[in-house]
Amino acid sequence: MKIAFPIMGNSYIAFKQLIKEMGHEPVVEPMISAKTMSLGVAYSPEFACIPFKILLGSYLEAIEKGAEVIITSGGHGPCRAGYYGILHQKIIQDLGYDTKVVVFDSFTRNIGDYIRKLNWLLTQGKTSWWKFYKGLQKVWLKIKVLDELEILSHNIRPYEINKGETTKVYKKCLELVDETKNKSQILEAKDACIKMLKNISQDRSRKPLKIGVVGEIYVLIEPFANLDIQATLGEMGVYTERSMYLAHWLRENSNKSHHEKDVIEAAQPYLREKIGGHGINSIGETIMYAKRGFDGIIQMAPFSCIPEIVAKGILPRISQDNGIPVMTVFLDEQTGKAGLETRLEAFADLLKQRRDGRLLKAY
């Protein structure tokens, strides 16, 4: 069968392989573009968040390419994302397609349903559970490698001497990883990529500003949705760290990592309830970045994202208490790159002046 799945950052490279391991044909092309966005916007509710619209657009494009099944993750709220699959299915049906959306809800809550759906996919693909298990290990490794390479690229970019070089090399790295098929190839590609990235000529004497990027998972991970904010900042000479990567999230969803507990604890004085999505994380991570001496925080969220609006309402107090500037960027289909860049430059300037002032006082 031809199977499509949600595209989020570079993870498509790993998920593509997952579909192949199941014995199906993945539909990934075309990648998210302005056309995807306008398709999604046309058929989505006006106030749905940007991930909903982008995903719907990409599903519709995949259907044009012949996708018969769409696999996606579910959820149990209160974030709207948990209901995406159902509503996507209804809208796709209403448009007259018979493509099926298969939603995988949380494994622990509905194990029977999970296994039944997986079994159906494997039977259709004539793949045994054992073969699938082996494949899954490779895919998991790939996800981790992809995240590692992305983090490395963000660490190097603010130091690069030739502007734009890191992005070029990183693209090559993605291609390399994309070509790998088994464990040894993945590891080999990883080593080669790390070497390539480290070989970028850098000026290590720079003292870049440090900005923590927090917010909603989809817009943090998908560069099309966040207008490539981390690369933009990196090329402005700002070091960024982001609170959310796919491997990290998947791990958290299976069992609570140590980090997640710290984040929730840090948020306690300001927010005592889990509000769905990553609202509490935005609060907790902000406090933790502040404690680690970051110069500023950028909160990224889709326009109308409920948990992040609550977080935004609380962040000014945290900014005051911890002495860390926070800028919130709500993204929607109208957000333009030039406008965002201007805001980022102004924010970085402000942070720089603040830091210089502090340093002067210290002498």
Next chain:
Amino acid sequence: MGNIKIGFPRALFYYAYYPFWYAFFSELGFEVVASSPTTKYSLDLGVQETVNDACLPIKLYHGHVAELKDKVDIIFMPRMVRVRKMETEVFCPKFLGLPDMIRNSIEGLPRIIDERVDLSKGLFPVWKLCQSVAKQLDKSGVIVWRSYKKARRCQNEFHRYLVRGIPVEEAINAVVTGQSCQKKEEYETDIDLAILGYPYLIYDSFVNVGLFDKLGEMGIKPWTVEMVPPERLEKQGKYLSKSLFWHFSNRTIRSTLYYLHEKKVDGIIHVTAFGCGPDAMVDKLMELETKNTGKLPFMTLSLDELTGEAGILTRIEAFVDMLRLRRKKNENSISHHG
């Protein structure tokens, strides 16, 4: 002790649970003060205090709290989490984080009681909730039990009024003052419209610019979420492959299904707030369900802080004209009510 004032903002869950808390606190010996009905002033206060991306109802809640804060000793602001025995049905995330939002945006607040309301687990969760609230007010013993019983009685009475189609404010008034509710003289109506949405929009007559009176004048009989018999409402869940995650949203979508499948109406109007997160999903679902099941006319009325009376009126008039035309067309062949 009698003069300690407990404030209750007239917004959000006020429209669903005020009679309960009013009875509980007054029986415990406190004076309960609700903020005055929404005005331009409370709205402006709210817009000033709230994070700008919040929806209208949340801004209104902030406004009502700001208006109350200097008039009372304690503000009761429960953190509404779950009210049914369902793990996955919570309130909108903005309700979940409401006390935290208020604390971090409004200055000079009096004492706040933000008891967590989670009735999904355990035995007698409401009684336990009441005990816990009473404890924070230094009350214990038999008086708490008596207040609890009274509160439950009042809340049940309130629900009985609602099912009969008494508007919320009148029902609250009747329960609170202990007078029986006089049914207002009825308008002569020829069209049944389901007016569905969250109680804090449907029944705040400032926000919805006096919707119900206007409907009556136009000869429309409104049917609301609260008028669906509770046991019938519950049954509608079967039409949904997966329940929504939000309490009020589930009520709205289920009553939509009820008016599509059981109690036939001539059309459905969804009243929603500009920027409401859950409603982005609910509205689309309602639209698709109405289209697929009942082939009924459907309209969405979106309210925001700039909503003008004339605009709303024009839209409803157009909708109703369309319904009457439709009926005329059908009359020649088959009667609309089958």
